[in-house]
Amino acid sequence: MPSAPRFAGNRLSATNPRVLSVLAVLFGLLLPLALAPFYLWPLAWLSIAGYFWVVHQARSSRQAFWLGLCFGAGLFGLGISWVYASMRTVHTGVALSVLMTTAFCLGFALLSALQAWLYHRFLAGRRGALTLGAPALWVMFEWLRSWLFTGMPWLLAGYAHTGTWFGQLSSLVSVYGLSLALALAAAQLTRLVAAGRAARWGMISAVLATLLGFGAGALWPADHWTTASDRIRAVAVQSNIAQTDKWRSDMLRPTLDFYGRQAGLHADVDLMLWPEAALTARPERLSTYLSQLDQLGLDRNQGIVTGIINSEDGRFFNTLLGFGTASGEYRKQHLVPFGEYLPFDAQLRGLINFFSIPMSTMSPAQTPQRTMPWNYAGQTRQLAPVICYEAAYPGLVRQLARDSDLLIMVSNDAWFGDSLAPHQHLQITRMRAIENGRDIVRATQNGISALIDARGRIVQRSAQFEIAAVKGDVQLRQGITPYQRFGGQAWLLLPVLMLVLCRWPAKRTDSV
Known part of the structure; x- marks a missing residue:
């Protein structure tokens, strides 16, 4: 596998566990900033790419789990911090509100940790693991979060595009389809960092596909259907x-x-x-x-x-x-x-x-x-x-x-x-x-x-x-709309197929 990049002066390695942990938290914090009320939608792309990158640097499944937990702590710690406000509304004590909100956020962060563990344990090192497997796991875990323990379908990455032309494509593929498109583009950015110039055509293709998505949304907005x-x-x-x-x-x-x-x-x-x-x-x-x-x-x-x-x-x-x-x-x-x-x-x-x-x-x-x-x-x-x-x-x-x-x-x-x-x-x-x-x-x-x-x-x-x-x-x-006609769980078939392609053939490779 290509060596990881180094920070300026070579004093702090990007594979240093402490550095990776801090970066994972920071990348998690970016996704809520892409959503309301901040609307900094490009940060969703950077957040997911950063998550893929830090997990890709993990040297063991245990470290991948920890990095996923750090990412989830940033994502949910900021994104659903409103749990604290809801508890204070009924005059729950400050200390208890902080404790229960922290437990609630960390509970959901465990899903990000499990996602990272699964990637490292079953996909890392296989052909297409980063470009297909990681995006597939991302959207499948968003779907899992929508029904597990009655569901928490909040902070889905696709919501970042609610106010863009690209977001109009949800009338075809739903918010989960938007999340998958974001994750696929983010994976190409991660691959560019990990593999350098060898991945530049993938990055160019991702940018062109995204621009085409914006164009398609402008030509066929939701009310077209x-x-x-x-x-x-x-x-x-x-x-x-x-x-x-x-x-x-x-x-x-x-x-x-x-x-x-x-x-x-x-x-x-x-x-x-x-x-x-x-x-x-x-x-x-x-x-x-x-x-x-x-x-x-x-x-x-x-x-x-x-x-x-x-x-x-x-x-x-x-x-x-x-x-x-x-x-x-x-x-x-x-x-x-x-x-x-x-x-x-x-x-x-x-x-x-x-x-x-x-x-x-x-x-x-x-x-x-x-x-x-x-x-x-x-x-x-x-x-x-x-x-x-x-x-x-x-x-x-x-x-x-x-x-x-x-x-x-x-x-x-x-x-x-x-x-x-x-x-x-x-x-x-x-x-x-x-x-x-x-x-x-x-x-x-x-x-x-x-x-x-x-x-x-x-x-x-x-x-x-x-x-x-x-x-x-x-x-x-x-x-x-097309989503109303063909929706339901049909969108889940593509991520499943992507995971199958990563696992077949079973031979491992250094390709990302």
């Missing part, structure tokens, strides 16, 4: 009620009054959306209020959709209900662990405040959920509802969106305070618009509420931590 019908006027209402006040019994009446006033203020819209669990009592307790809301919508020929907590057979469900010209009920299918349900409930509940937060006894929908009907312009249109964390699951949104005219997303990001999470969540939502070629109306409790077009561009948005009504025009659309 769907057909616009009616343009409607919508409003997303943002209450800015503090999370610590939201579920207090004495806040119910002020909350109802607030949304009642908002309903009166926006008679000029076709569709009004209120946030996740906007109404903090079950429907049977609010029968008069909801009946009046329904009649108001019918009188004004307006659809009104609100978040509420519903119950059935002793179970509680995070729900969206339609009123006026909108109808139907949608129950959240994918719950947030520790936020809406508590793993090991009998052992953990009551130990600390964080394990006894409101809404932590929810149940997922017991049956597959469908779109919500909405009568507009004499026709029944379909709204694809998504609640909070569900926006991070491409497959779930894809199933709902393909039969819809419009995506509606509600959330309560008040848990995360002034952290990275609300910005990351909005970026994730924008990617769902691109993948599905659909406009989105997004209402959150304290920001960021937004109207998003089918190319993932923000048409209107609110600031955080203020009362707002985000009002504007959005487009109803029909048709399906």
Whole structure:
């Protein structure tokens, strides 16, 4: 294998274990900086290339594991540092919040460590290991993270391209396909460093392929695949009620009054959306209020959709209900662990405040959920509802969106305070618009509420931590994108094939 490069003066070898460990952490820190709210998207390429490079320098599987752990510590330590903010929201002590956030981040860092160990143990030294095997493992571990232990599909590399023309290709290959393309290009940069001039044509090919991807996205953006019908006027209402006040019994009446006033203020819209669990009592307790809301919508020929907590057979469900010209009920299918349900409930509940937060006894929908009907312009249109964390699951949104005219997303990001999470969540939502070629109306409790077009561009948005009504025009659309037609797990076949090619033939080689 070619010798590793040396730093200036030859005093510090790039293969020095301490130097590699520090570099691994630094490369991990780069990926969150490529995402919202920083949007320094080229850093995603450098981050992945750096990860491949430090692991490629490892002299043993044990060292590769450690370097992967260091990379993951940087990636998740910065990228999901908002876990600390969510714990402090319910007044968990500082020391305990730091301890649990550190444990949470290191738990996910173990996946980066395992990825590095697998690369060194089974692929290193084989033909195409760096150029095919490493990118394949990268995207397969992103997919693994999306469902393991109920899933954490956050910080996917493909999100770095949400605001670029290259990102429009997610309507063909999903965010995972973008991640794979990034990883393949990053591998060529790593190979150029490791193999020098011998790899220059691979690097040139990667740059040209990336430029072609930008061009293809500009020629065939996400809305190319769907057909616009009616343009409607919508409003997303943002209450800015503090999370610590939201579920207090004495806040119910002020909350109802607030949304009642908002309903009166926006008679000029076709569709009004209120946030996740906007109404903090079950429907049977609010029968008069909801009946009046329904009649108001019918009188004004307006659809009104609100978040509420519903119950059935002793179970509680995070729900969206339609009123006026909108109808139907949608129950959240994918719950947030520790936020809406508590793993090991009998052992953990009551130990600390964080394990006894409101809404932590929810149940997922017991049956597959469908779109919500909405009568507009004499026709029944379909709204694809998504609640909070569900926006991070491409497959779930894809199933709902393909039969819809419009995506509606509600959330309560008040848990995360002034952290990275609300910005990351909005970026994730924008990617769902691109993948599905659909406009989105997004209402959150304290920001960021937004109207998003089918190319993932923000048409209107609110600031955080203020009362707002985000009002504007959005487009109803029909048709399906290539990702909607061929999506699911089909994208996983290519990384699997890439790994097979690395393992076949079994003879080892010095080629990278």
